[in-house]
Structures are given as C-alpha cells and as structure tokens.
Amino acid sequence: MRTLTCVCSTVVLLLGAAGCGGPADGPSPARSGAAAKVLSIDAKSLPKLASPIAPVDEGRLEVAPPAGWHVPPRSRRWLARFQADPGSPYPMIFVTVEDSDSVFHVTRENLEEFAAQVRKELQADPDTKRLVAGLQPVVIGNFRGTLYRRWGKSGPRVMERWMLETVANGRRYVFEMRSREGLADEYLPHLYAVASRVKFLTGKDSGSALTIIEEAPDDETPEEDAPEEEDDENDAENVDAP
Numbered sequence: 186m187r188t189l190t191c192v193c194s195t196v197v198l199l200l201g202a203a204g205c206g207g208p209a210d211g212p213s214p215a216r217s218g219a220a221a222k223v224l225s226i227d228a229k230s231l232p233k234l235a236s237p238i239a240p241v242d243e244g245r246l247e248v249a250p251p252a253g254w255h256v257p258p259r260s261r262r263w264l265a266r267f268q269a270d271p272g273s274p275y276p277m278i279f280v281t282v283e284d285s286d287s288v289f290h291v292t293r294e295n296l297e298e299f300a301a302q303v304r305k306e307l308q309a310d311p312d313t314k315r316l317v318a319g320l321q322p323v324v325i326g327n328f329r330g331t332l333y334r335r336w337g338k339s340g341p342r343v344m345e346r347w348m349l350e351t352v353a354n355g356r357r358y359v360f361e362m363r364s365r366e367g368l369a370d371e372y373l374p375h376l377y378a379v380a381s382r383v384k385f386l387t388g389k390d391s392g393s394a395l396t397i398i399e400e401a402p403d404d405e406t407p408e409e410d411a412p413e414e415e416d417d418e419n420d421a422e423n424v425d426a427p
Contacts, residue, residue, distance in 0.1 A: 221321040223296065228326030231378035240386060241265055242282050245356060247384040251278070251375040264358075267379070269372065275344070276364035276372040278379055285357040291329045296322050303331045303350060323349070326381030337363070345369040347376060353385035 237249040238256060241264040248265050250256050255271035266279035291299045300322035307313040307320065313335075320333040330351030337344040343366040350359050360383075362369070362376035 221300075224321045224323045224332065226323065226325045226377050226381075228378070228381040231325075231374050231381060234378055234382055237382075237384075238265060241280075242356060245354060245386055246280070246282075246358065247386060248280060248379060249382055251378060254278075254375075269375075275339070276362065276368065276375075278360065278362045278372075278376055281359045281361070283357050285352045285355050288352045288357075289355050290353055291351045293324075293329060296324070296329045299352065300331045303333075307333075325349075325377050328380040328383065330380070334369075342366070347373060349376065349380050351380075354387065358383075 233252040234249040235252045235254070237247045240247050246264060250265075250267040251269075254267045254269055257266050257268060257271075260266070262281075264280040264282055266277060268274060268277045287302060288295065288299050300320065304317050304320050307317050316333050316335060320331055323330060323332040328349070328351060330349050333348055335346040335348060337346050345364050345366055345368070347362045347369060348359060349361075350357065352358070360376060360380050362372055364372050
C-alpha cells in the first residue's frame with residue numbers, strides 16, 4: 186500500500202493536481218503550451234485485477250475489472266464499467282470509445298505526437314483549455330496514452346475525473362476514473378491497473394463478442410441496488426472552466 190501511495194503522490198505532483206480547493210486551484214492556462222515529460226508507472230506495483238470480461242467494442246477490446254469490484258449490467262453509453270461498491274456509483278472506472286480520424290495506433294514512437302494532438306484539442310475548447318498544462322503522456326505496462334484530470338459535479342458534490350486516452354486499431358479509447366473530491370489518490374492505482382492489462386484485438390477472430398447494441402437492448406435490466414445518482418455517471422456537470 187505504501188508503494189501505491191507513492192505512485193499516486195508522484196503523479197499528483199507531476200500533474201500539478203489541486204488539493205481540496207477544487208477546480209479553482211487548477212493549472213494556469215499560461216503554462217498550457219509546455220510539453221510534459223513522459224510519465225512511466227511501474228505496472229508491477231499496481232492492484233490485482235479479476236478475470237477479463239467478455240471482449241467489447243465488437244471484439245476489439247479485452248478489459249478486466251479490479252479484483253473485488255462490481256461489474257454492472259452493460260449499457261450503450263460505455264463499453265465497460267466497474268464500481269468499487271455495488272451500492273454506490275462512485276468510485277467508478279468506465280471505458281468509452283469513438284473513431285479516431287488522425288492516429289491509427291499509439292506507439293512509443295508517436296506517443297508524444299498523440300499527446301500534442303490531445304493537448305491541441307483541449308486548448309481549442311474554452312471549457313477545457315486550462316487542463317492542457319496538466320496533461321501528460323504516460324506509459325503503464327503496455328499502455329501508452331495521455332493522462333489528465335477533469336472536474337465535474339454530481340448534485341452538490343464535486344467529482345474528480347481522471348482520464349487516460351489512447352488509440353488502437355483506429356479506435357480512440359478513454360479510460361476514466363470518477364471519485365468524490367479528495368479520494369482519487371486511493372483509486373487511481375486501480376485505473377492504472379485496468380489500463381495496463383487491456384488487450385487490443387482485431388475483432389475478426391472474436392466470434393463470441395457482442396456489439397454494444399446487442400449487449401444492451403432497449404429493455405436492459407435496471408440496477409436495483411444503485412441510488413438515484415446512478416444516472417449521473419455519464420452526465421455529470423463539467424466544471425473545468427474557471
């Protein structure tokens with residue numbers, strides 16, 4: 186546990202992460218043009234994972250939840266979602282995807298180029314431009330992508346949203362961890378562990394894999410034990426802008 190605490194503390198310092206002050210303490214846009222060094226996280230020190238769930242994204246992605254975490258029913262809003270507590274949506278880790286128009290696959294050779302692309306996208310949006318200074322290219326085991334933090338609100342509560350992004354086989358994946366403000370250090374190692382063990386597949390040889398629509402029909406089973414704020418996991422109000 187001491188090792189995990191050190192890992193998270195190092196990341197927080199490197200990214201200029203705010204403390205309990207919330208969004209107002211975020212990085213200054215004046216530093217947004219500076220490129221950050223590649224952050225390398227030792228996957229051997231990360232928490233254990235459970236067995237992978239069935240391949241998602243039409244067989245293109247194999248991902249495993251943290252050991253002991255709850256796996257809710259599938260939904261068309263995400264590829265996979267994991268909760269530390271089945272009775273509460275937070276903390277949670279979930280994975281979303283979209284097509285990538287520019288990069289086909291992130292590698293060691295083009296990692297910084299991809300980070301520059303994400304940085305440029307954030308800079309172009311007034312609501313996210315202040316996040317650029319905290320964005321960092323990252324290597325976690327076989328995972329190569331970018332890491333940055335966003336903020337959100339679920340009702341009156343401020344949420345920390347840590348984002349890992351990468352591209353594989355022309356598909357852009359976002360691995361996001363959401364937690365109550367101030368609790369992210371405890372759960373960031375679980376996000377890193379999930380990303381470090383993902384496998385990107387071609388999809389052609391995964392005959393048993395289902396599409397997201399097939400996995401989540403219109404009459405999908407509701408999660409009876411989850412509180413009302415369960416519906417907020419993908420609709421939290423963004424508060425990144427100053």
